[in-house]
Amino acid sequence: MAEQKKSLDRIKKARDLWEENVLKKRLKRFNLAESPTRFYTPLDIRGFEFLDKVGFPGQYPYTAGNNPFDFWRAYADSAAKTDYRPDWGGAGGVGKYGGFGTAEDYRDYLIRMHAMGRKGGPNMAFDLVTQCGYDSDSPYAEGEVGRVGVAIDSFKDFATIYEPYTGDLEIDRVPSNFTINAPAAVIIAMYVVLAQKRGIPLAKLRGTPQNDILKEFIARGTYIFPPKPSLRLFRDICVFCTGNLPELNITSMGGYHIREAGATPAQDLGFSMANAAAYLQAGIDGGLEIDRFAPKFTFNAFGGSMEIYQEIAFQRAARRMYARMLKERFSAKNPRSLMIRQPITAHIGCSSTTLQRPLNNLTRAVVGGVAAGMSGALPGVFPPFDEPLGLGHSQEAVQLQIDATRILIYEARVTDVNDPWAGSYFMESLTDEIEAAAMAEFEKIESMGGAVAAIENGYMPKAVAKSAYERQKQIERQEKFLVGVNCFTGANEITVEVNRVVEATYDPERMRTAEARQKAKLAELKRTRDSRTVFSLLATLEQHARDESANLMPDICDCVENDATLQEICDVLRGVFGEFQQTRL
Amino acid sequence: MNQGGKIRVLVAKPGLDGHERGAQVVAYGLRDAGFEVIYTGLRQTAEQIVSTAIQEDVDVVGLSILSGAHLSLTRKVMDGLKAQGADDILVIVGGIIPDPDIQKLKDMGVGEVFVSGTPVSAIAQYIASAVSTRKNAG
Amino acid sequence: MNDSWENLIAGVKNRDIRAAARLITRVENRAPGWKEAMSRIYSRTGSARVIGITGSPGAGKSTLTCAMTKELISRGLTVGIIAIDPSSPFSGGALLGDRLRMKEIFETPGVFIRSMATRGMLGGLCQAARDVVRILDLFGKDIILVETVGVGQDEIEVVKTADLVMVVCMPGQGDGIQAIKAGVMEIADLYVVNKADMPGVDEAVADILAMLELSTETGKPSAPVLKTSALKNQGVKEVVTAFLDHRTDEDRRQAKAEIRAREEILSLLAQEVSGYILKQWENENRFCESVNQVLKKQKDPYAIVKEMTQRFNWS
Structure with a gap:
């Protein structure tokens, strides 16, 4: 311990001398108040314990x-x-x-x-x-x-x-x-x-x-x-x-x-x-x-x-x-x-x-x-x-x-x-x-x-x-x-052109028509599923959502299995939990 | 319209995109440039944006969109303003806007498109000069 | 659109939203002719009920304003909202964010929301807010809610111009209640402890009641203390009923009206006179110079004001 302290003292002395004789001269030469770089020594990690840190x-x-x-x-x-x-x-x-x-x-x-x-x-x-x-x-x-x-x-x-x-x-x-x-x-x-x-x-x-x-x-x-x-x-x-x-x-x-x-x-x-x-x-x-x-x-x-x-x-x-x-x-x-x-x-x-x-x-x-x-x-x-x-x-x-x-x-x-x-x-x-x-x-x-x-x-x-x-x-x-x-960003800079071949891109035509197809599918689902069961499962979910101690996962699984939609499930929870309101900037 | 008054800007995020950093930075920056900024946060519908723009009598509506839905969302806002006879309000768009879409937005009547990396000071300068040009013209 | 004062005023009377929004802008900007315009509409105003809402930051004023508006609309009333936020003293700009908590009523028919910056007007905020209230009144709003952060003296002056003042706080805000004590205690007609689903709500109510007890001894009439959870829409009906049913006794109302009329004349006069003098000085570019002289201790403010006014032989 004492040995270590001695060594640190020596380093400190050496650093002070370096600052005085080397660094300061340089700062003066470039007319700087502060060095643009830093140099680290054991003094910066005093008490460093390898196994602990x-x-x-x-x-x-x-x-x-x-x-x-x-x-x-x-x-x-x-x-x-x-x-x-x-x-x-x-x-x-x-x-x-x-x-x-x-x-x-x-x-x-x-x-x-x-x-x-x-x-x-x-x-x-x-x-x-x-x-x-x-x-x-x-x-x-x-x-x-x-x-x-x-x-x-x-x-x-x-x-x-x-x-x-x-x-x-x-x-x-x-x-x-x-x-x-x-x-x-x-x-x-x-x-x-x-x-x-x-x-x-x-x-x-x-x-x-x-x-x-x-x-x-x-x-x-x-x-x-x-x-x-x-x-x-x-x-x-x-x-x-x-x-x-x-x-x-x-x-x-x-x-x-x-x-x-x-x-x-x-x-x-x-x-x-x-x-x-x-x-x-x-x-x-x-x-x-x-x-x-x-x-x-x-x-x-x-x-x-x-x-x-x-x-x-x-x-x-x-x-x-x-x-x-x-x-x-x-x-x-x-x-x-x-x-x-x-x-x-x-x-x-x-x-x-x-x-x-x-x-x-x-x-x-x-x-x-x-x-x-x-x-x-x-x-x-x-x-x-x-x-x-x-x-x-x-x-x-x-x-x-x-x-x-x-x-x-x-x-x-x-x-x-x-x-x-x-x-x-x-x-x-x-x-x-x-x-x-x-x-x-x-x-x-x-x-x-x-x-x-x-x-x-x-x-x-x-x-x-x-x-x-x-x-x-x-x-x-x-x-x-x-x-x-x-x-x-001066006039001498040039922009290197980039090649743009996008691999396996998403089909733009499909992208364009996705909304209509998805909506049609959803309407069909709501028409053909057993909605009575869905509503009763959603009601159970709602009831359990009100009980803070209940785990909602089994209810959500039941709803999903019977074709309740994602929004129907979220809407039930919105009703019970409310929606997040942003705080102002 | 408002000689001598403060420039009022609505900074809005249409659609469900939750990337708010750009809109927040612009809102702060425009405030510090001396504008009155109405900030309405995330998930604004076009109808909400239009009604806010009109009630607040803003000079500028700034839309921030990073979801790729900029064409359809901007179109809805432009149509809404027009339907209310408020298409004299300057609309600008910021976000991740691919090059080919910039002209499309301008063709809709968008005043300027600011892509990522644009300094807020440049946006402020644009607004100040565009608004004063419009006022002098009107 | 023809933006003449006549057209705008006619538009407001016809319930044209854009005309109302623009008239507000022009009056707020003190565009030439604004006083004449206000003078023209003055006699047609006075029928709206004006509710001032203030309280500590974070108490949920905007959320409560939104919830109350929905309740008022459901009772067949129309609502105007003026949400006031401070301007930056450095840039003169402002970040007006109250709408963030009012999204649900952006498109509700019968609701008009206007965000307003304090603009650092020398005592002028109060008058500007009064003017906007009158325009919304002319516009046919039954109820006008004026919301401010209850921190600055200016803003307290603003809510004082309302017919009824509501002070909002939240549980666990020991400091907030201290602030209420300091500033708005004397003017509150109704207290609301919002976020009543949070712990500490009963303590907050007890704190306010204790303060009220102290002040009623000095002659101020007691004010009801209500609890709400605006986000969950709990207790909002009761608050709305309370302020709709609130009747100030005739003596107090008369006294208040007299004070208000007196204050408004004085404030308009003060602005007019100081505005007149300042304008001349600014034309001569001497105002900045004067400020610099004070900073450099070359002159003192008393001497400067004397200099400014002596051409009128007032001092």
Whole structure:
């Protein structure tokens, strides 16, 4: 100890001398008050305890990563030798995220993909109408049916999508992803009913519903009910799935969306931890033991900026913070409960891409890939460079994105070392800094009464909006620089032309007619189904919804099975729970 | 119409798209540029936007759309304003708008389209000059 | 559209929404001729009931306003809403967000909503709000709800011009109730504890009752305290009934009316006179100069005002 102190004293003395004799001279020469760079020394991480702060990969507090090495790393060489395309799905993985038009349109698209060898499980994007709990015949639906995803009004639609998923692709063999939040209970119920009708044991169903409603109030905006009853629905899903679908992930929490909405990294991490705490508490309040359900919580790729050091430190801080929260606050013991499981780690986020000179986005995404590779994950280069053009991803953009990831793995060998920054004076100090700032945000929210309260009083959404505006002002004042946007835009710059062949594009004709076809189908369903049974099941649902202690999943399954529509179910719940009202800016 | 008065702008998000960042940033930015901004939040129907624009007697309606439904949603707002005899109100659109659609929006009568990356100060400047031109013309 | 004052006024009388909206804009902007226009419509106003709504931020005033409007409409009454938000003192702009909580009534026939910024007018907000109330009155609205955040003195002055003042608060807002004590206690005719589904509602009611008890000793008539949950539409009917049935006793009403008339004349006069003088000074570009002189301690404000007014031989 005394030895260590002596050594630090020596370093301090040396640093003071360096500042005086070297740095100050330089500052004077360039007429600067402050150095534009920083240099870190052991003085910046006084009291650093390796085992406490970092530990070994795959061990608490998971700063150095969730595993000694990930499964993809084990098979990296054989993947290269066999031309394995992970984005195509197969080998029991999910396929590419997508969805459009009616269930028939999306089904036919999937059949076409399967014929091309892309046999991953469905990874469904839903249209906004479905995401907001309306049917295709609602006045709110006009112009939006099947646009940003597939339209689902009833179980029949859901079952249609799964028609090609039989045999080798049976639902006990391939997982499904559902990017659905407010009506997650209804979509999960459809999955359950599908399995029951096919005679597949529920325990064999795999997949991930996004089911992260709290962040919808902060970022994405596809909420329906107020936060409190929304959390009750989460509890019902959590308890139901833990008991009946033990292989299904319960949620994929999105720090990503919160950042994209404008949050600072500290807000992003603090808010996400507060949301996670609320979900975990909901499971416990539902009578579950923490280690029974926490291992089925996943995260939806934290990250979202170009600042590479910060994003690496962010991942390390996030893993440590989550692990500590689970262990200390929730007394979890199962290592899987303590881990932030996410498909990739750092990435630049779509909001870092620019419409101006779009090929630069490839360079940007590579930076995110490096950050991911250096923070314990596949160095996923994301998104494709043509993302901000809003026209779908071209074949070239997707190929370049995948190749970039491969180059980082195989040529740059970015992922040969676990947590390569461990022990860096700078990185450890930055990790502590981000963790402390996130903790301060987290505690602020806890002092308000937790995530639900901090949504009800508008704190989290407003804070994110303000940060977004701050950032915009920094860009406009040229305090932050975006190449080709607010600097280096002179006459000598040229725009590199991009090729635009969009692969397997959604059929525009089908897109155009989707709304009419979907509405016709819905009218037919309502005419031919046993509506008396539907109404009586909806009445039961309503009655149980009023009883806060009741789990609504069995009722929702009954409604779905008997062709109650998504909106009919949501309307019953709207009647009991009310609808969320935004707070003012 | 309102000589010497403040420029009033309705910032609205039509449709179900919940990506609010752009609209919020523009609302804050236009306030700081000295405009009176009426902010109505998410999920506005065209009818709601039209009725708000008229009751608030705004000079400008700014629509923020990132869902790809910009053509049909903007069309509905333009038709609604026209039906109420309020098509003298300047309409501008912001969001993820693919190049080929920009002209289509302008053909509908949209004054200007602002794609992502546009500085708010540029939007404010456009509004100030377009509104003063219109007032002098009217 | 022919935007002459006559046409606009005629349009308002014919219940033309655009004409009403434009007349409000022009009067609010103090466009030349506004006083004559207001003078022309004055005699035709006075039939609407004006309810001032104020209270601490976050108490749910806009949501309550929306819920009350639905109730009023269901009783066959028409409603005008004036939602006032502060202007930024730095840019002069404003973010007017009250409509966010009123979406349900955007298209309800019989409802007219107008967002209004305080515009930092020297005591002028009060008059501008009064003017907008009169235009909505002429427009045929039976009930006019004037909603403000009860923080600034200006805004308190605004609700004072109403026939009846409603103060909204929420449970667990110890500070909010303190604020009420400080500012609007004397003018409240009705208290509403909103968000009554939250814990602490009974304490909030008890707090207000305790304050009322104290003040009735000093002669102020008692005011009812009601509970609502505007989001769930609970207790709203009762509030509406309470303010529709509210009758101020004749002496108090008379006294109030006299104070109001006196205040309005004084405020118009003050604005007229200061406006007149300021305009001349601004024409000569001397106002900014004067402010700078005070900042630089070259002159004091007393001397400057004396200078401004001495050409009228007033001081």
